[in-house]
Amino acid sequence: MRVLGIETSCDETGIGIVEDGRRVLANVVASSQQVHRPYGGVVPELAARAHVEVLWSVLEDALAEAGVALAELDAIAVTRGPGLPGALLVGLAFAKGLALGLDRPLIGVDHLAAHLHAGEMVEPDLAPPYVGLVVSGGHTLLCVAHADQRFEVLGETQDDAVGEAFDKVARLLGLGYPGGPEIDRLSDEGSPQAIAFPRQTAHEGFSFSFSGLKTAVVHQVRKSSRSLPDASPQEAPDRRHVADIAASFQEAAVDIVVAKALRACQRTGIGTLVVGGGVAANRRLKERLMQEGASRRLRIVVPPGRLCVDNGAMVAGVAYPMLQRGEVAPLSVNADPRLHLT
DSSP states (O other): OEEEEEEOSSSEEEEEEEETTTEEEEEEEEEOHHHHGGGTSOOHHHHHHHHHHHHHHHHHHHHHHHTOOGGGOOEEEEEEESSOHHHHHHHHHHHHHHHHHHTOOEEEEEHHHHHHHHHHHHOTTOOSSEEEEEESSSOEEEEEEEGGGEEEEEEEBSSSOHHHHHHHHHHHTTOOSSHHHHHHHHGGGSOTTSSOOOOOOGGGTTOBOOHHHHHHHHHHHHHTTOSOTTOOGGGOOOHHHHHHHHHHHHHHHHHHHHHHHHHHHHHHTOOEEEEESGGGGOHHHHHHHHHHHHHTTOEEEOOOHHHHSSOHHHHHHHHHHHHHTTOOBOTTOOOOTTOOOO
């Protein structure tokens, strides 16, 4: 059974075609990052407009990559939340049109559930229960994934998502957007032990907070009189110093995420951790998770980068078991920007 998945929750326009929930036939993603780069972050109205402009061409590319025709699709899946309201509505309207025109079932998908299902797509023997960790620009969340896509949320961010914290620190340091890849690359030139940035403590449970860490970076930059938005040319940042700040910040953020994820496995007694979301592509995060997981005999599943970023293949993949359970959405289904895992 071939399911087409549409993902437009933020700034990536993704369309994927997946057979029987696991075999990826196509996974095409068009990003509008260049549109948002001058603003240092995603502008919701521009993101929605970009989806409108490229959806048809992305669909055509996905069909060509899969070698199938529209009539050969068995169902249409789409992200209905969480995400940016306008961006979600564009994808949902497009999916409804396809479902109606082709007379195919429509499946409304939870974006976070799709990120976690990507792990099941790359590990054929992987099945719930497992601990799920979603780390992205808009979400940082720990949960236990049960059978039939039931989720028990253990904790989530109380302020910035980890990816958002990376973007804000990168902007503070005068780096480009998106900030995560920029900090990841620059950290190779710095020392992660150069600056002792704060970490959350164990008594804070499974909730995440990155505001204190971000504020500590602000104080460090001011203390060193570098990288301030109103700095004069004479105060231009020294690259090595900026690299030290970037590496130390990244190490602190990774410490927070890894410690809580491992504690969740220990507390629940579940030996498998599945990681999803764009920040899962961070090299240091993957390295630490693999190292710590091996020492604790945990199974760590991190999908390849193409399935970590927002993409349509994960949407099509997670929709397959929903379709088997008869979880078909009516054409009146609405987007839910605040949709929450349950």
